[in-house]
Amino acid sequence: MQHVKPLPGYLVQRYHGWKATAYQENRGWYRRLATEGQRPRAMVISCCDSRVHVTSIFGADSGEFFIHRNIANLVPPYELDGDHHGTSATVEYAVTVLKVAHLIVLGHSQCGGVKGCIDMCMGNAPELESKESFVGRWMEILRPKFELVSKIEDASEQERQLEKQSVVASLENLMTFPFVETAVKTDELSLHGLWTDIGEGGLECYDPASGKFLPV
Template structure:
């Protein structure tokens, strides 16, 4: 195997967490293990290291069911023999955990959104290769690029527009899952979109009627 011994700096941080958090909450962790998890919401956010949605929303263990992937994308419903990590998580959250909310959380300066923009504009031909995992994942957002692309927009503005569209695309794709649609119609589940400007610590919510984003 290529694996090496566990990094010392992470081990040190784990020990510090255990002393600061776990030792004073042993009973709570024991309860979580015995009673299982009952999160109120599922967050689908980017795996960007600068975006810590658990901390941003002040969550404690058991509060949120979190999935992180490149550019906070949800693929369309496609039952086949391929691996579908995000889709499996959505199925578990809705059918097993019975979460009340699913929130798609995008963010500024997203590397995945930038990769999609460059790939679709022809500036990153390496991502068009069938062997590119990033490129094939960002194909999910390719229709979104076509919807919002404006040659007159400056790059920075275009990336914000595409970042917003990544949230909309994921919400549209969520609606293609039959069990999501059924839960929404039954009033048991609501879907939401948000986009966070990391530099300014501003959050923008998506208006479901207009699909536009405004600061909350």
């Protein structure tokens, strides 16, 4: 592989800093994780956005969360079509093998994927409409929810509401997976929908009774 380059120097320095401090201080814990395997209590599905730092938000340690990240924290509906489904495979492993007790979908403010979906739905993003756009095809998962926010005139509020609907869409799609539905109905698994405000550090939780996101 001639195109693969050495790791950038600043990352090498950061690694050695971590190995000399955080790792050395918790070496026993890391070795225990390695020998005993992982037993995370929760799975978190969040956006790839570099500003969303799941473990920091909850003060989590290594081994606590089974984390999957993708564009706009979306879960596709259950389908057996023979194609590659990274998100679906991760959900399956978390629920059927790791037996997580909680499955959290975490959305966030200023989500670029959601903004792209709005542009696409309003006809302002022909590049995303192309069959060659992986992002565009992925955001088709969220397209049906756009109708719920299409009448909102304030662009920021419209975006914020669709960000929250991306969480709802994923929760709805999770329940189309037979093994998720079974685990939920037998109280072996609970689903949770969250939305975080990056700038303010706020966290809101979806309340199914009211259909709203309420401050935690």
